[in-house]
Amino acid sequence: MTCAALLVADGAVRLLSPEDAAAYEGPGFVWIHLEGTADEDLAILGGQGIPDIAAHALVATETRPRCDRFEDGALINLRGPAADESAGSDRLVSIRLWARHGKVNSVTRYPLAVTPQVTAQMEAGKILDPGDLVAAFARAISKQLDPQVADLGDQLDDCESSMEAGNVYRLRTTIAGIRSEAIAFRRFVAPDRDALETLAGLDMDWLDEEDRLHIREAADRFARMTEELEAVRERAALLHEQLTDLRGELMESRSLVISIVAFIFLPLTFVTGLLGMNVKGIPFAEAPWAFWGVVGVCVAIGAGVLAWFMARHWLRR
Template identity: 55%
Template sequence: MSRVFVNEGGHAREITLDAFCAEADHATFSWIHADGWREDARDIVSRCDHMPEAALSALLAQETRPRCTLMAHGALINLRGLGSEDDASGDPLVSIRLWAEQARVISVSYRPLAAFEPVMKRMLAGTIHDPGDLIAAFAQEITEALDPEIAQLGDNLDEIESTLSDTGSPEVRREVSEIRATAISYRRFIAPQRQALERLSAADAPWLHADDRLHLQEAADRCARMAEELEAVRERSALAHEELTDLRAEQMNRQALIISVVALVFLPLTFLTGLLGMNVNGIPFAHEAWAFWGVVAVCVAMAAGIGGWFAATHWLRR
């Protein structure tokens, strides 16, 4: 559903869209947010005049990546942040599209953004007075929410690396793969988001003040650091996965070696017992009372001799 917020001389409030269209000229700053899935989203956005058609199409596009594009008298900014806890569908990072011009911001999202509620509260508290404040607030809330999530990926990988030589279970390999996939997915949007924020902070826009540029640059720096951390996590997880694979292969090779040694020990014993078990005449000592125990003793001696040879040549060394 659409949300409309206005700031009139430091006093902020939420009004209906019809009321906004009737008294838009009285607000010193207004923010219109539309749900992209609603059929009337295009009508809601198009009721705000002076927007280029290219910006309107970009606002309503479903597939986006972070960017900042200056158009005519305004700027189109796409940002990505964590979605709400209730939304687990699609990409882990949710897009919000913003068209900013003098005294007005129009935003569209298709999925709930976790940063929306904190920014809305700041808007209603009267601390957001212009488009620069609003975009800087979104940038700050998004980066502050993402920072611990990315740090947690590194911490999880640290725990796995500390016990890497002690385990090679499929669950650990699956966890490493998930960490790597998450890092790749995050970095896909964090890296261009840094560029978008840097470009916006350097844009020649009258509604961007010095403090707004400072906050945008700070958010861009945090995005740069998070992108570097994600790249490190991606490379470390790839190395950890390779080490786990090597460890698993080593375990399988050792198991195969043990099976081979056991088979080699019993191979001559099987030959001997098979030879003496033939149902033909002429087998030596077949009718002696000690014959069975004699064969057992020979088998034990052969097994001990072969096992001792394997031990002496370090076949069973770890």
């Protein structure tokens, strides 16, 4: 569990203790960030004028992307890649922010991958108010997700190339995995877009026009990713159907070959079985040419059956 607080005042950035940051009422902008679920750290959220609904949303076990206004503050929940991909059961982890003039409280149950990047921007003096901070998270999350979503499309392209080359083995598992990834991303990417569009439309004194432009840019990137994920999901379903049809055709073709071979040898088996009976009276049993004669008859029967198949075009695929 980590609990950190940064104060931006007079162009300088200082690290404060969470307790001092919670009580700070001076000039500048304070960001209090909590990671984890320790009760003693979550208790810092109390006594900061956070509405009960927002406070409960900050510490809720299950969340989805959203943006709601409460008086002069806004509750923003976003989802982004985790620093540790094994964290949690969802593909993306949440960051919950309560932003108002001069202060932002944020909570993540699992470390978010972009948090160090945003912290570095703030320490470099590029984030000066709550609007800058929220816009920085939105842009960082969308930029990190964009290549991951694009990679799903590239993987599907590789699957299509493999199918065209006739390599259909193990593709079913690969395509199913890509579709599962697309569904997991789609579950939160589209709500991220909706939350940011709502945030960009809020009339807040701490949200200036430049922040709105950055937020709309991130929302547009999320919208494009949503469309890409929809396309990936539909393409994956189509490829799965094509793969099923192709595997069916391969099975039919192989079954036809097996049936033809079995049909050719069926009369030959009858002839050899009939002549191989251990009884008296087998014709030409003592003739020296009988063996080769039977072989010739079998070859003639096999060639005749094969010619009949070819004449009826049953050997065409």
